[in-house]
Amino acid sequence: MALPSIREGRWMVLRALSPSGWMEYCVLDALPQGVTPHSGPDMPAAIAHAFRAAVDEAARHVGATAPNPPVGCALLDAAGTILAVGGHHRAGTPHAEIQAISQCRERGLLDRAHTAVVTLEPCNHTGRTGPCSQALLATPVRDVWIGVRDPNPHVEGGGADHLRQHGRHVHVLHPTGPQAEIQSMCRSLLAPFAHFMRTGQPWITVKQALDATGSMVPPAGRTTFTSAASLDLAHRLRRATDAVITAGGTIRADRPGLNVRRVADHPDRAPRVLAICTRTGEVDEAYLQAARARGFAVQVCTDINALPDMLGMAGVTWAMVEAGPRLLAEIEARGLWHDWLTITARPDATDRYSIRVRTGDATPLRLFPELAAVKE
């Protein structure tokens, strides 16, 4: 049986496909010789600053790059001044490194480029675009700082090794120590993609709105009760995901649109799939037709345990649950979620946000400016 392998930071995870799904069976320290895991306190302030700029640029395109992850890249001169910051905008268009290099070239600054700071290991393969590691080798860049190794099993022997083999200094941020916060943001950018690569299933975000009494049920005649700012956020979250998951009770109560309406930029970006959880399998035909007319491919799911695989098969890397208390209880009980945003509405419209992350600390929710500093 073939053993595909995945790099994760310092780890190599060997996996095989069994009849019941992916099996992980051994974990080895796989950091290539000579690639420095950068755990010391000596990451220059300019590099930290550049990482923040690269993360911010990548976060501007969160969701739009699916099925690719959002990636940011900053190019610096030898004194640590940022020359350009590029981001990957959508699958099939130039990667972040290429964007940053092009910007530098257009401004006549490329000969000053000395350091590249990239949230994700530069690719070393030719997919829809050329290899970024080779594009970096064609510049004067000597130092390359990498937030996270590439978890994509199809890019074995990634750009870090290639750059190092060609004499570049390669630093990979370490998940603990002084770089932990920045490394965590880089992992947050990557979380849905990395989870999908590892499991073939989507990252699942739950969004739950509560009123001041702790109820999820809207006042009579309404479907929402959170502030305008919270509704804007909800629609930006929808826009970032590939699928919305809802349930029979919510459909009967709200006839929800669940499409993206309150967001101006990336107008052509919206979840493709609407997954409807129903035990009976009976969903009103007129609702189904209206959902399809809004652009959704509808999937009716009668077994919630099968939902992650069902969505994964449809290429959904990130899904958001917008359902009532009964379905949320099922999702909670089964651990079928990765992060959970609770929006508590307040009468003066200063809604409160809290985030739970089921394992680890990485969550794409942190990429939304109003949630960046939110704690559990």
Ligand SMILES: NC(=O)C1=CN([C@@H]2O[C@H](COP(=O)(O)OP(=O)(O)OC[C@H]3O[C@@H](n4cnc5c(N)ncnc54)[C@H](OP(=O)(O)O)[C@@H]3O)[C@@H](O)[C@H]2O)C=CC1
């Ligand atoms: N504040 C908020 O964030 C939100 C609030 N709401 C509100 O919630 C209320 C509706 O909530 P509620 O009545 O709890 O309904 P839900 O939206 O939680 O839907 C419950 C339905 O989900 C289906 N279901 C439950 N468990 C499973 C399972 N294991 N597998 C497959 N399907 C399953 C069943 O559908 P079926 O009966 O078809 O078999 C069940 O009746 C409304 O008032 C709505 O406005 C809704 C969404 C978000």
Ligand SMILES: Nc1c(N[C@@H]2O[C@H](COP(=O)(O)O)[C@@H](O)[C@H]2O)[nH]c(=O)[nH]c1=O
């Ligand atoms: N009540 C509530 C939410 N509820 C979710 O939003 C759905 C309505 O979506 P739409 O028909 O597209 O406007 C509703 O059925 C439920 O899934 N969301 C929120 O951000 N805040 C809220 O207060």
